[in-house]
Amino acid sequence: MRGVVMHAPGDVRVEQREDPRIIEPTDAIIRVTATCICGSDLWPYRGVEKLNGPTPMGHEYVGVVEEIGSEVRDVAVGDFVVGSFFASDNTCEICRAGYQSRCVHNVPIGMIGTQAERARIPLADGTLVAVPSRPGDEQIAHLLAASDVLGTGWFAAVAAEAGPGKTVAVVGDGAVGLLAVLAAAQLGAERIIAMSRHSDRQALARKFGATDIVEERGDEGVARIKELTGGLGAHSVIEAVGTQESMQQAIRCTRPGGHVGYVGVAHDVHLDGMELFFSGVHLHGGPAPVRRFLPQLVDLIVRGEIDPGAVFDLTLPLEQAAEGYRAMDERRATKVLLTV
């Protein structure tokens, strides 16, 4: 089959990969319908994360089940499925507590590489969610978003305890930040402040439910959020970048006793204990347990209540993946969908 392989920073190729096959009786093989490029794929692309030789890429996917192992019960051949980016058994104590991304048997789907024609999904029952009927073309992008960026933004909003009566600030205007705005709106937040200086992303944030836009960053951004919240800071702040600056900005934007939900994969972030101590905030985040939210997200999408696929602003065939990486790296695109 054809699949994306990263050979070195900046060197992404679509080439022949071995067809996946069932290894464990809990596996499923899916034919990928659509996949995409993640902000986190840019870390190795930019040389920030080290590669260990040529690496199959991709961890977001929707597709059709082609084959199942002998112990798979909840998805069937022919089902259209969405899955999360960590395979999980969804039965262990950690999964039952809602932390499927830390399942005791978790398998990072990034190690499998879903930017390809087919993919083996381990622990299929605990990882995949079947869509009730075959989605129309326009729904495919929405469902694909649920696989990671929507699920991650949603988790960030839940971790930040966005909800009725709350003022929510969102640090980061990538796909996850934008979908965290959508999530905060769905969760009933009273006021949602998107921090963005790109007019196209500001427009999308407003479409998703942002009530205010703050263009300032760093200390000025913090001052602006304080100004908008009676000097106190936001109740809930979502961090969707993963740098020292964005984490500091998020913590400093939050009122004492408020909640920071952080989902940007931390790179060279060091939190000062004394500052954190006196901030009095709650801090929660990490790799989103997308599977916790998937049934609800699929339902919202199928009923047409949310349109998270709007974050995809470039669609390319799988064969042109290299151009997709370039477009995201150069910020010509927020999020690239690859059709297979």
Add this chain to the structure above:
Amino acid sequence: MRGVVMHAPGDVRVEQREDPRIIEPTDAIIRVTATCICGSDLWPYRGVEKLNGPTPMGHEYVGVVEEIGSEVRDVAVGDFVVGSFFASDNTCEICRAGYQSRCVHNVPIGMIGTQAERARIPLADGTLVAVPSRPGDEQIAHLLAASDVLGTGWFAAVAAEAGPGKTVAVVGDGAVGLLAVLAAAQLGAERIIAMSRHSDRQALARKFGATDIVEERGDEGVARIKELTGGLGAHSVIEAVGTQESMQQAIRCTRPGGHVGYVGVAHDVHLDGMELFFSGVHLHGGPAPVRRFLPQLVDLIVRGEIDPGAVFDLTLPLEQAAEGYRAMDERRATKVLLTV
């Protein structure tokens, strides 16, 4: 009046200080009945925290109201009161959310110095809680504990979401850690693991409700907690030390999705963002909003349901405060009560 003043690391003196007087109409003057020395007083005593000249010491206190300002309504002259170590109005938005230690008008009582015969307590209505009747001698130590160490341990247990069905681990066997054990027991935790290598403190931890003792520290301590929790880590971990080692130990003892409640004042702590991200824990702490819990704690003490004063293992008259500091510094005492 007589009061404790720290002149330099290791140099604590009891000397003449100016009598306090009402400055704001919301002030009260109390005659201190008992006060104590805090683990955090040892930071400047050991030269870890810098002193800006001679500094009145103390932020824990119980006593009798001698005088009130014209706007004080809820406490009266003659009341026996307990107060928290941050004065708070208890009416602002931050206080109403339960974060009185970050009140928009907060005054650190440490700046006033309650290791003295009298003290001015700002924002008396929002800071002090009157005890329904004059306490007996044996209750005074319990009530004094509520002023900080019990209130702080209780907040840590709440921040760590200790409760029914939960396994709680406590890092730190000082007064706060020991009272966090008591708090976790009161909150209904199923299993409470105290991490301590001192037999006297282990005994007190057991008296307060610890079900297990772990003597190992660092990586070995983490491994032991994992072993006791089916490989997963504790649901709730309380950090009551404030060092890099203790914070790391606390985070690593916690299962993904679990809660770390940290109340040790952080000194030279730097949290690695990537480790925190992949830990998947909730982190919450800071200066405890003791006032949130005081009415409930006073009630439990008055009804004889808890005996937090058991952490005081040395009682000295105020005039011998210097010996009290030495005893705590040399770990000859866990917590020193000063009678006034």
